Amino acid sequence: MKPITLRTVAEQAKVSIATVSKVVNGINKGISPETVERVQHVIQQLNYRPNRTGRQLRTQRNYIVGMAIVDDSPTFLTDPYITQLVAGLSNFLGTHNYGLLLHGIAPENFEQSFLLKESVVVALCLMLSGPNTSRRRFLDLVHASGHPMVVFQEKPRKSLTDCCFVNQDDQGGAETLALKIVSRNPQRAFILVPELQWHAIEARVKGLCRILDKYKCNYHIISSDENQRQSILDALDVALAAHGIPDVIIGTNDRLAYIAYRHLVDAGHRVPEDIGITGFNAFDTNGAQSPVLESVQSPAYALGEAGGKALLARLENGNFESSSLILPVSPVRGTTLN
Incomplete structure (x- = not known):
């Protein structure tokens, strides 16, 4: 039966x-x-x-919230951004006697996720990757399940009800960083992006390109598998051979930027004298890695807390107070640009 x-x-x-x-x-x-x-x-x-x-739900304080992270990497939890966001969410829920059920899902397996098929959670949190059309389909599937949901780092959709989108200002942060970059009067820039598509990366690229276009700086967008160091190096070497040495290399996350830095320095290039390098996220603000990148600090932990707070208010009051939240980012002064 x-x-x-x-x-x-x-x-x-x-x-x-x-x-x-x-x-x-x-x-x-x-x-x-x-x-x-x-x-x-x-x-x-x-x-x-x-x-x-x-x-x-109105009397019991030991609830379970699901968190689905769509990522094709089996080591997705080693990503510092995901780690900090999940920590912020989990710790906030834990202080209010809620549990967090974490589920990493490869994009092609999303529809088979037990979080969609079983009534084991009272609400769902999502962090999505993949092409925009796939992410929209994932959202529609979760929305159809009837669960209240918080979606991290995704473009808001007004058509979805009982949903709150929680983002950081990736585009604004990228524009601020790009204004620092153009102060070098660069003629050519490389923008390093991961092959796996994320809304946050798309927003960062949009902000960077807006400023670089305004100041008539030529740029090339270079994608690679960010989980494979050799893939990053190979993509960078192909770009260098095709376009020459750029004035600036812009990593849309710090991992891409650090690998590019080491590769160029090992090849005899001076940073920042010959080539400026920037990153994004700035989790290594204490300088455990050298050098300290010119970057933008992401409030990933606070993002998780904000999502948890919005979700618990929804479970208590029956609706989300806001359908969209945006947290600011902060520029970080490093030694790799000027």
Whole structure:
């Protein structure tokens, strides 16, 4: 016998999964009394037993929140950005007696994720990668599950309800960094990006290109597998052979920038005298790695906290106070540009 799920109830009551989820959570605002009664009747008829839902959500303080990170790397948790964001989210939820169920998913396996198929969480947090069309499909799938969701580092979509997008100002930070870069009067720049697409990287590239175009600096966008050092080196060597030595190399994250720095210095180039290098994220502000990159500091930990705070307010009050939050970033002075 197949288990009775939210989808089963929704199909029999002829309503959406989101409507059933709201009814079992006691959130009836915007739903007609007749629809509420019909859904409750089907729930009783099918003997549907929601997991950590309904009235228990208002009295029980030991909830489980799901966090799905779509990344094709099996070592995604070694990425300092993801680590800090998850830490901020987990620690905030933990202080309020919520647990975090973390699930790393390769893009091609997203639709098979147990977080979508099983009612084991009261809400979902997402961090998505892949082409924009794929990310939009992932969002639609989660939205259809009826879970309230917080989406980190993704372009907001007004058409999605019961959802809060939490971002940092990647484009603004990139524009600020680019203004420092153009003070060198560069004629040519390389912009290093990961092959795997992320909205944050897209926003950074947009900010960089806006300023570089304004100041008529030629640039080339170079992609590589950021998890494979040799892939980065090979892509850089191909670009150097094709376009010559650039005046500036811009890493859209610090890992790309550090690998480029070491490769160029080993080849005899002087940084920053011959070539300026910049990064983005600035998690190594204490100088454990040398040199200290000219960079932009990301508030990844605070981003996780902000998402947790928004989600708990939603679970308590029945709706998100805001559909979009943007945290500022901070420029970091280093020794690799001027």
